[in-house]
Amino acid sequence: MIDISNVSKSFSSGTKAVEKLNLTIQDGMIFGFLGPNGAGKSTTIKMLTGVLPIDEGTITINGFNIADHPIEAKKSFGYVPDSPDLFLRLKGIEYLNFIGDVYEVPLEARKEKIEYLTKEFGIYEALNDTIQTYSHGMRQKIIVSGVLLHDPDVWILDEPLTGLDPKSSYTLKEMMREHARKGKTVFFSTHVLEVVEQLCDQVAIINKGKLEFNGNMQEMREQFESDGSLEQIFLELTKHE
Incomplete structure (x- = not known):
């Protein structure tokens, strides 16, 4: 479960990037987070994962406050960043x-x-190559594989x-569905609205x-009479952007 309560973030330029955001993502749910650039x-x-500090408000993941108990919170989630160009x-x-x-994954299970x-994502044969030789898609697959390796409750x-x-x-979409069916949480952003x-x-x-x-598709259609x-x-919704 993820709870985002009255969270705000400003930058030195004075820009208010996030203002009093409130969201609760229950266990067993696939949650889509959308918005224009x-x-x-x-x-x-980045606040949710502890990469950026929170100016105001609180974020808890599986009951752990990301600011007060960062290690415990981070052990409970896996994070795929928006760029796979790592390591x-x-x-x-x-x-x-x-x-x-x-994440202390036992060697045999690992x-x-x-x-x-890596066989599911088609990169098993490339494991002995350096990541810098990988295509963008292969880099994305190795990062996703790393996230799923320790089987975190929250994605x-x-x-x-x-x-x-x-x-x-x-394959990844099916894994997301299966993760939610197990009563766990998937939080993801995307520009692919059909997904x-x-x-x-x-x-x-x-x-x-x-x-x-914030709601399901039926509630969205009812709210916007569409x-x-x-x-x-x-x-x-975003036409004035």
């Missing part, structure tokens, strides 16, 4: 073993999980489908740092 999505995710000098297998060490995940995914081929995209309609139990739209909508697609409603 510069709306505050990435800032929110480029490591080989794929070195990176995954590093993640396994950080070996099985690495083989399963926080920032544009996770970017660069993935159709098969890998389908949100297919996958999400709940959707939030942020614009200019403020929450414009039978249109999420794309049409989203464009209407």
